[in-house]
Amino acid sequence: MTIRSAALVISPSRAEAIAAAKELAPLLYSAGFSLYTISDVSIEGIKKVAPADLPDIEIAVVLGGDGTILRAAEITLKRNVPLLGINMGHVGFMAEVNRPTIAAIAESIIAKSYVSEDRMILRFAVERAGKEIGTGWALNEVTVERDGTTMVELFVEIDNRPLSHWGCDGLICSTPTGSTAYAFSAGGPVLWPEVDALVLLPISAHALFSRPMVVSPKSEIVVTIESSDALLSADALRKIPLHAGDRVLITRDDQTIKLSHVSKTLFTDRLVAKFKLPVEGWRGE
Numbered sequence: 001m002t003i004r005s006a007a008l009v010i011s012p013s014r015a016e017a018i019a020a021a022k023e024l025a026p027l028l029y030s031a032g033f034s035l036y037t038i039s040d041v042s043i044e045g046i047k048k049v050a051p052a053d054l055p056d057i058e059i060a061v062v063l064g065g066d067g068t069i070l071r072a073a074e075i076t077l078k079r080n081v082p083l084l085g086i087n088m089g090h091v092g093f094m095a096e097v098n099r100p101t102i103a104a105i106a107e108s109i110i111a112k113s114y115v116s117e118d119r120m121i122l123r124f125a126v127e128r129a130g131k132e133i134g135t136g137w138a139l140n141e142v143t144v145e146r147d148g149t150t151m152v153e154l155f156v157e158i159d160n161r162p163l164s165h166w167g168c169d170g171l172i173c174s175t176p177t178g179s180t181a182y183a184f185s186a187g188g189p190v191l192w193p194e195v196d197a198l199v200l201l202p203i204s205a206h207a208l209f210s211r212p213m214v215v216s217p218k219s220e221i222v223v224t225i226e227s228s229d230a231l232l233s234a235d236a237l238r239k240i241p242l243h244a245g246d247r248v249l250i251t252r253d254d255q256t257i258k259l260s261h262v263s264k265t266l267f268t269d270r271l272v273a274k275f276k277l278p279v280e281g282w283r284g285e
């Protein structure tokens with residue numbers, strides 16, 4: 001029998017996520033799976049490993065919320081494997097809306113019947129004194145924010161043309177996936193995941209023009225730091241301190257994240273479930 005491998009990424013702070021993993025593990029193990037986790041949990045039948053020591057896997061299964069999915073995306077991007085998100089808390093935008101049974105989850109993994117969609121990611125590079133000092137990626141957003149009590153001074157270019165100077169709390173560049181995260185909280189538009197575009201918006205800018213902008217995914221966005229200190233953050237997980245004169249280059253990455261679900265759910269239904277939108281009386285169907 002061919003041995004198959006999967007990683008279970010479990011939110012250690014959610015008892016229901018740990019309980020679900022304990023129920024799911026025997027079903028996958030009996031189907032011939034070797035199981036691994038990078039989470040700080042101890043569950044029989046699941047080998048705990050460091051992310052760098054994780055062997056080849058065919059899928060990563062997240063038992064948690066959107067935050068756990070963002071952390072798991074780091075291991076799936078490098079391996080180009082599906083990321084199956086199972087919601088174990090508040091309704092999110094990346095995990096399942098209606099939680100399937102553990103048996104249904106196991107069946108979809110064993111039969112590979114889950115539905116996958118490619119999600120855009122961002123690539124960034126930081127230049128200092130003409131030299132590249134750091135690179136990275138983000139599934140939700142790249143932010144350049146103040147690193148202290150005073151606002152940050154930023155100058156923004158798009159496609160080698162000057163856009164604006166802003167004194168602000170920061171700047172967000174998000175993917176369609178990230179448009180429902182930090183960018184949404186800052187007043188940005190909601191983009192359907194299928195929309196091929198980026199969202200750019202300043203945070204609390206002291207300027208006449210500080211509207212959110214929808215930008216071509218082919219564009220290159222350059223942010224120059226004109227104040228003393230700032231902080232780059234990618235999905236609030238990967239951070240780089242910035243200094244005056246640093247330049248941050250943001251583009252769409254050629255790679256994608258394969259976000260998967262046990263069954264297909266329309267994004268409209270996710271919005272309705274997340275915000276409890278009033279749809280009573282709808283006469284469709």
